[in-house]
Amino acid sequence: MLTTLLRSSVPSATTSIPVLIAGGGPVGLFQAYLLTKLGVSVRIVERELAISPLSKALSIHPRTLEIFNFCGIIDEFSARGKVLKESNIYFGNRRVATMPVLSLRKTHYSRALFLEQAKTSGLFVQELSKLGVEVERGWELLDAKVVEDSNDKSRTYVESILRKPISGSRADRPAILGEVELLEEDSDCEYEIQTVRSDYLIAADGGRSTVRHKLNIPFPGITRNNKTFIWDGTFESDISMLGVSNITGTNKKNMRCIPLSDGLYRVAIDAGVFEAGEDMEGILKDLTVEKFEKLASDCIAPSRFKIKETAWLTCFKVNERRAEHFNHKNRIFLAGDAAHIQSPSGGQGLNIGLQDAHNLAWKIALVLNKVAPESVLGTYDEREAIADRAIALSSKLFTESREEGTIAFMKRRAYYLIVPSVLKFLIHIGFAPENSRALLEVKYKKNTLNRDSATSSVHSSAFEVGIRAPDGLVRTVPGAQEKAKELRLHDITTGIGRFHILVFVSDMLASSSTTVIPGISTTNLKELEHNIDDFVPRWRGKWSYASPISDGHSDNDIFKVNVIAAKLGPYVTSSAFINRSVGNGKIFIDDSKSVHSSYNFSCTNGHGGIVVVRPDSQVSFRVEGTGERAWKAADHYFASILSAVSS
Numbered sequence: 287m288l289t290t291l292l293r294s295s296v297p298s299a300t301t302s303i304p305v306l307i308a309g310g311g312p313v314g315l316f317q318a319y320l321l322t323k324l325g326v327s328v329r330i331v332e333r334e335l336a337i338s339p340l341s342k343a344l345s346i347h348p349r350t351l352e353i354f355n356f357c358g359i360i361d362e363f364s365a366r367g368k369v370l371k372e373s374n375i376y377f378g379n380r381r382v383a384t385m386p387v388l389s390l391r392k393t394h395y396s397r398a399l400f401l402e403q404a405k406t407s408g409l410f411v412q413e414l415s416k417l418g419v420e421v422e423r424g425w426e427l428l429d430a431k432v433v434e435d436s437n438d439k440s441r442t443y444v445e446s447i448l449r450k451p452i453s454g455s456r457a458d459r460p461a462i463l464g465e466v467e468l469l470e471e472d473s474d475c476e477y478e479i480q481t482v483r484s485d486y487l488i489a490a491d492g493g494r495s496t497v498r499h500k501l502n503i504p505f506p507g508i509t510r511n512n513k514t515f516i517w518d519g520t521f522e523s524d525i526s527m528l529g530v531s532n533i534t535g536t537n538k539k540n541m542r543c544i545p546l547s548d549g550l551y552r553v554a555i556d557a558g559v560f561e562a563g564e565d566m567e568g569i570l571k572d573l574t575v576e577k578f579e580k581l582a583s584d585c586i587a588p589s590r591f592k593i594k595e596t597a598w599l600t601c602f603k604v605n606e607r608r609a610e611h612f613n614h615k616n617r618i619f620l621a622g623d624a625a626h627i628q629s630p631s632g633g634q635g636l637n638i639g640l641q642d643a644h645n646l647a648w649k650i651a652l653v654l655n656k657v658a659p660e661s662v663l664g665t666y667d668e669r670e671a672i673a674d675r676a677i678a679l680s681s682k683l684f685t686e687s688r689e690e691g692t693i694a695f696m697k698r699r700a701y702y703l704i705v706p707s708v709l710k711f712l713i714h715i716g717f718a719p720e721n722s723r724a725l726l727e728v729k730y731k732k733n734t735l736n737r738d739s740a741t742s743s744v745h746s747s748a749f750e751v752g753i754r755a756p757d758g759l760v761r762t763v764p765g766a767q768e769k770a771k772e773l774r775l776h777d778i779t780t781g782i783g784r785f786h787i788l789v790f791v792s793d794m795l796a797s798s799s800t801t802v803i804p805g806i807s808t809t810n811l812k813e814l815e816h817n818i819d820d821f822v823p824r825w826r827g828k829w830s831y832a833s834p835i836s837d838g839h840s841d842n843d844i845f846k847v848n849v850i851a852a853k854l855g856p857y858v859t860s861s862a863f864i865n866r867s868v869g870n871g872k873i874f875i876d877d878s879k880s881v882h883s884s885y886n887f888s889c890t891n892g893h894g895g896i897v898v899v900r901p902d903s904q905v906s907f908r909v910e911g912t913g914e915r916a917w918k919a920a921d922h923y924f925a926s927i928l929s930a931v932s933s
């Protein structure tokens with residue numbers, strides 16, 4: 287293939303960059319944003335000349351919103367998106383129930399935000415631009431491989447070949463969603479060719495990933511035989527369909543209607559399965575606005591669905607696939623749809639893609655800053671199990687939602703007409719909302735990063751590392767002039783490049799004794815301060831970012847230490863203590879003890895403990911106790927994950 291390309295191309299130039307990102311979809315854009323904030327130079331290349339106005343994804347789930355909060359971009363998203371609080375159930379044109387979209391507890395962002403993918407991508411482009419990074423449009427990655435450095439055989443780098451048309455035009459590609467085959471060579475353009483050397487390549491080039499194909503990474507899974515029609519536009523009807531509406535059609539087909547912005551709606555209709563001899567190209571050729579209008583009208587008959595304007599009409603088929611591995615030789619990483627692709631049911635794809643980027647960015651930044659060994663990149667494989675889980679969930683939701691025909695129709699009818707409202711509501715509470723919850727309950731396997739302390743006595747079933755760091759309310763220590771301020775733990779553990787060390791103590795007295803009085807816990811503040819003051823400068827001296835990173839903190843520290851006290855003794859509330867900081871953090875009070883309890887620390891045994899939260903806000907280490915032994919365990923933990931380049 288390369289020979290053909292070079293025949294019709296201007297000579298190749300070679301450039302170098304620490305990180306090359308292939309694909310300017312939402313995942314590539316977010317990856318570029320995170321790395322840039324972490325001080326890493328990136329190039330992001332995108333084959334298309336503009337963001338597609340046609341949005342696949344609509345929902346951004348609470349965990350992703352939490353991540354946007356850590357990155358400092360939540361306000362931009364909240365201002366554009368909308369939270370839908372109700373969903374309607376229709377039989378034909380008759381509304382039989384309106385159910386609340388239940389909110390998740392334990393997170394500040396309790397419901398999903400609806401925002402079209404084009405707007406999500408647009409916001410990332412805008413934020414990237416503020417950081418001085420522009421997407422290089424028109425550039426297509428053709429090939430990539432890991433090569434040995436000829437000057438230093440122990441080193442490798444990535445060599446990628448890019449091309450950009452300089453004359454002629456590329457053929458239009460069919461708009462088939464869910465295709466996973468590589469696009470064929472399709473034009474007689476003349477191209478400019480570039481060879482790019484990079485330390486790392488991130489393949490965020492979508493479901494048909496060129497990188498995945500070129501590296502021969504298998505993409506096993508299934509392609510479903512179902513057809514789903516999608517239409518975006520404006521319509522008139524005598525039924526309102528405000529909010530999300532799920533309609534069991536009079537014609538026994540399922541239809542969903544979701545409000546978009548600017549007065550537009552998305553309507554998706556399950557259109558059965560591919561018949562023998564039917565293929566996607568043929569379906570798309572036959573699919574007209576009139577045909578869709580009739581199908582939608584048949585669903586809500588005897589009401590009519592009258593289309594006013596159409597922004598998009600297409601058909602898609604579902605693939606459920608996961609790349610065999612996401613990490614190629616610790617140099618090339620697959621992220622987003624390039625790594626996993628699934629049914630849109632439950633809205634997982636974009637969300638887990640963005641979370642891939644969030645998992646990877648800080649690891650790359652640490653390695654490029656020479657503060658962590660390359661082996662830390664191997665832990666990116668923890669995303670594979672998360673993809674499997676998301677695929678399984680969306681597969682289940684897809685199967686449930688595609689139940690159509692007379693029996694499914696009767697079952698639903700019986701449920702909505704016969705079961706009393708109170709019981710229905712209770713059942714509803716028990717089930718919802720699985721898709722948002724699943725993303726909040728991401729739990730990484732044990733690996734070099736996620737470890738319990740060998741000295742910890744906590745039983746693994748009581749608290750497991752690898753989980754999302756629980757949030758909760760704490761307050762600041764009141765000052766002479768100022769009142770205590772309430773804030774969320776996630777606002778303390780904010781940022782995207784630091785480990786957060788949380789020191790949980792039950793009570794802090796000024797006494798020089800560390801005696802534990804039965805029933806009353808005491809932690810000696812001076813001893814605690816001594817341990818923290820010993821810990822912070824020691825590690826700061828060894829491991830800091832080379833230059834400040836832009837993640838919401840003003841220093842170069844790789845970790846922050848904060849103390850969460852369940853109760854403060856008299857010394858601490860005295861004026862001597864006011865505004866006092868400990869190490870490089872502060873003391874916060876957990877009056878309700880609920881934060882202690884989320885991290886499984888008892889407030890009565892006087893021990894507390896130390897928890898390490900990774901830069902992506904997952905708990906990676908936990909040890910009981912706050913004395914010398916516990917700090918040694920924390921020392922040992924950091925030494926083992928950051929050790930290779932410590933001296």
Ligand SMILES: Cc1cc2nc3c(=O)[nH]c(=O)nc-3n(C[C@H](O)[C@H](O)[C@H](O)COP(=O)(O)OP(=O)(O)OC[C@H]3O[C@@H](n4cnc5c(N)ncnc54)[C@H](O)[C@@H]3O)c2cc1C
Pocket residue numbers: 308309310311312313314331332333334342343344345346403425426427428463464490491492493495496497516602621622623624630632633634635636637638639
């Ligand atoms: C109908 C539908 C509804 C969906 N709804 C939801 C939802 O509500 N919530 C959710 O979380 N997910 C949803 N998804 C899934 C979601 O759209 C995808 O997971 C998401 O688009 C993945 O983003 P990405 O950046 O990985 O890939 P893409 O969005 O596919 O972006 C890849 C980019 O790479 C570019 N590219 C490809 N090859 C190259 C190359 N060789 N060189 C340079 N550039 C290249 C492409 O032009 C493209 O811009 C839905 C999907 C569908 C089909």
